[in-house]
Amino acid sequence: MPFLDIFTDYSALDYVSDIVDILVVWFVIYKLIMLIKGTKAVQLLKGIFVIIIVRGLSSIFGLDTLGWMMQQALTWGFLAIIIIFQPELRRALEQLGRGRLFSRSGMQEDEEQERIIESMTKAVSYMAKRRIGALLTLERETGMSDYIETGIPLDSKISSELLINIFIPNTPLHDGAVIVQKNQIAAAACYLPLSESPFISKELGTRHRAALGVSEVTDSITIVVSEETGAISITKNGELYRDLTLDRFKEILTNELVGERSNTSSVKWNWRGKK
Structure with missing residues (x-):
């Protein structure tokens, strides 16, 4: 069966690699959440989630104009985030440089x-x-x-x-x-x-x-x-x-x-x- 062939092509090393990959990604996400917790960026994330939800609902109910507006907000919003939160991003990179590897x-x-x-x-x-x-x-x-x-x-x-x-x-x-x-x-x-x-x-x-x-x-x-x-x-x-x-x-x-x-x-x- 073609579906089972997908698993037979995987070696034990591939499984371990995928698990490590997922764990590293989750660890990075967790550290990012802890880094921005208690800062203005938390409110920003809430706003992004609202835009994503509205974008999905507009697609479901056929609200083309609203959907286009939300898509533009997402497209250009990340560039605006970099500009607006430049000091916070700089501090985050400084904290990364002062991390465990250099402590x-x-x-x-x-x-x-x-x-x-x-x-x-x-x-x-x-x-x-x-x-x-x-x-x-x-x-x-x-x-x-x-x-x-x-x-x-x-x-x-x-x-x-x-x-x-x-x-x-x-x-x-x-x-x-x-x-x-x-x-x-x-x-x-x-x-x-x-x-x-x-x-x-x-x-x-x-x-x-x-x-x-x-x-x-x-x-x-x-x-x-x-x-x-x-x-x-x-x-x-x-x-x-x-x-x-x-x-x-x-x-x-x-x-x-x-x-x-x-x-x-x-x-x-x-x-x-x-x-």
């Missing part, structure tokens, strides 16, 4: 993360004792370039002294969020989206709502120090974990930033833990 060894990366954790712990301890309000977001897989652009660019090495000085009241950068990207303070005084959840306690202020809001649209970890009580909180995946002790705060950061690559911690940190 430092895992041990060096862990040492740098541990230094950052120590700096953050020292800064948070200082601010919590003196009830200095703070909002600090750590970028992970999901891009946060849109939020970084709303603040004042710093591109500075992380240190406890710099973090403390940023959040000192009545200074130019204290109002807003600090965003950490690629182990550096990318920007300060950034605006984050406020959570619209009706289940947030009324005693929580704008900082906690912003921390929850950004955790609902990205996979970032956000640290909050309350100006009223000095309480330390962390948000992740749309959940708020309040009143953390300093030891627990440091352990959570270590598990999230270092433990995910290290085999020294075999048990995943229990976020809910003790209050």
Whole structure:
């Protein structure tokens, strides 16, 4: 049978090659989605899907004029995307160039993360004792370039002294969020989206709502120090974990930033833990 001949012509190597090909394509698509998640490009993709759906429906129902318009939008739209999103495409290529193939060894990366954790712990301890309000977001897989652009660019090495000085009241950068990207303070005084959840306690202020809001649209970890009580909180995946002790705060950061690559911690940190 001709249909069966198609399979007999395939060798085991061909099957393996096809499987690898499909997996690589899916991996590239996944990385692209994670790269643009939380940026303006997400809305662009939604618009493209709408145009494709309208184009298909116009063909089904014989709406020739509408179909022609949608086809022109698709034909010339990709050229417009390259022009409009030139900065985002440039950043994407830069991130690709800074990828795993060109990154430092895992041990060096862990040492740098541990230094950052120590700096953050020292800064948070200082601010919590003196009830200095703070909002600090750590970028992970999901891009946060849109939020970084709303603040004042710093591109500075992380240190406890710099973090403390940023959040000192009545200074130019204290109002807003600090965003950490690629182990550096990318920007300060950034605006984050406020959570619209009706289940947030009324005693929580704008900082906690912003921390929850950004955790609902990205996979970032956000640290909050309350100006009223000095309480330390962390948000992740749309959940708020309040009143953390300093030891627990440091352990959570270590598990999230270092433990995910290290085999020294075999048990995943229990976020809910003790209050």
